[in-house]
Amino acid sequence: MKNLIRVLLLFWSFYTHSQSAQLTFEQGQWQQVLAKAQQAGKPIFLYAYTPGCHFCKQMEQTVFPDTMVSNYYHQTFINYKVNIEEGEGLTLAKQYDILSFPRYLYFDEQGKLLHISGGAKPANAFVEDGKNAFNPQKAYFQLKDRYDQGDRSPELLYLFSFALSESGQSRDLYNKVYCSISKLNQLNL
Known part of the structure; x- marks a missing residue:
């Protein structure tokens, strides 16, 4: 009986962890993210959004919580999210010619652009998009x-x-x- 309870608790722990997976983003300024990427030797994923963007909200609600997405992006990238309607986001939008939303930019660890894409897409296509940055x-x-x-x-x-x-x-x-x-x-x- 004790073994059954342990197995159920283990299963429940795994289940609740997988349900709470979420793609998370670094806090701070772009220069801090660049410095962290160089120090860690990891590429950067930049998610450019606007608060009123329907497809941005769709990605945040349906794709970013996906376990496959969060696992891949956390293992592979330093993730950074920026609202391109204000502050530093305005500067980055001009610097990287961000014309539509959501926009996904992929950089190497030195800050060199590798890949750009955008739009709403399913989780598996979003992971593939991250892989395309290196292809x-x-x-x-x-x-x-x-x-x-x-x-x-x-x-x-x-x-x-x-x-x-x-x-x-x-x-x-x-x-x-x-x-x-x-x-x-x-x-x-």
């Missing part, structure tokens, strides 16, 4: 660097078009890449 075939800024250096291979254009559509960045650049893909498709007909 040279999906990380927005690695693909953009290749494009800026003149790579117009079909593979790069294809990959970069997906990263651009997720990034919420320059519509003009997206149109240029899409036109390049259209030209390649016409040549292959």
Whole structure:
């Protein structure tokens, strides 16, 4: 009987812990977060939101509490949340060209941008998004660097078009890449 009670208590403890998982964010200023990331040797996840954003609230209520999300993001990143309508958030929005919400920016431990995306998405896609920051075939800024250096291979254009559509960045650049893909498709007909 005592063993059964212990097993039930252990199960209940595990169950309540898994129910209370929540993605948490560092407090303080951006420069403090950068310093902590350098010291810990961990990349940074920056969540840019606005209080009135419907999709931001949706992510906070349905995805950030997910155990898979909180485990992955806590193990992998220093997490930081900023309201881009006030204070330091206004500066970061201008500095990183944050045009829509929610916006997710991924930096290496030195503060170099790796990847950007946004929008509401399910938990598994949000975890995949965090993994994409380290994947040279999906990380927005690695693909953009290749494009800026003149790579117009079909593979790069294809990959970069997906990263651009997720990034919420320059519509003009997206149109240029899409036109390049259209030209390649016409040549292959």
